[in-house]
Amino acid sequence: xxxxxxxxxxxxxxxxxxxxxxxxxxxxxxxxxxxxxxxxxxxxxxxxxxxxxxxxxxxxxxxxxxxxxxxxxxxxxxxxxxxxxxxxxxxxxxxxxxxxxxxxxxxxxxxxxxxxxxxxxxxxxxxxxxxxxxxxxxxxxxxxxxxxxxxxxxxxxxxxxxxxxxxxxxxxxxxxxxxxxx
Numbered sequence: 001x002x003x004x005x006x007x008x009x010x011x012x013x014x015x016x017x018x019x020x021x022x023x024x025x026x027x028x029x030x031x032x033x034x035x036x037x038x039x040x041x042x043x044x045x046x047x048x049x050x051x052x053x054x055x056x057x058x059x060x061x062x063x064x065x066x067x068x069x070x071x072x073x074x075x076x077x078x079x080x081x082x083x084x085x086x087x088x089x090x091x092x093x094x095x096x097x098x099x100x101x102x103x104x105x106x107x108x109x110x111x112x113x114x115x116x117x118x119x120x121x122x123x124x125x126x127x128x129x130x131x132x133x134x135x136x137x138x139x140x141x142x143x144x145x146x147x148x149x150x151x152x153x154x155x156x157x158x159x160x161x162x163x164x165x166x167x168x169x170x171x172x173x174x175x176x177x178x179x180x181x182x
Contacts, residue, residue, distance in 0.1 A: 003029030015041040082172045086114045096176040100131045130162035
């Protein structure tokens with residue numbers, strides 16, 4: 001299933017779904033899929049995503065809304081990429097990427113919050129500050145993942161509109177099955 005208003009460039013390949021999953025490959029709306037991208041079977045691509053040239057999504061990958069995947073990046077099967085995340089050029093993505101994070105390098109590592117993307121989407125400085133605090137708790141503290149999830153959950157109520165961001169992060173982290181880029 002392919003949604004509306006997608007820009008799909010030359011030599012992009014899509015595989016159909018399989019009986020081992022829902023049997024459907026889903027592409028949302030308003031995506032920009034550049035040349036030579038491969039979207040394998042049973043992928044779920046959200047809305048407003050950008051997949052740069054030669055990005056490759058293996059089977060059963062889930063990509064959240066507003067995610068950006070850099071050119072020549074490969075995403076391993078069953079990986080989940082959170083909403084508003086950004087994968088840098090030539091990313092080798094073998095673990096889940098939490099929402100709002102910018103990851104790159106080899107080995108892949110979380111570098112920062114995708115502030116530019118959030119600003120473009122109208123996030124207020126206060127709301128971005130809450131996202132930065134989630135990043136700090138997850139990546140710059142000595143907390144275990146379970147402790148970080150609990151501390152992130154305690155950020156609810158700090159800023160108008162940010163509770164949805166906290167919920168998005170907590171839900172993503174508690175459902176991560178492959179481990180997260182950390």
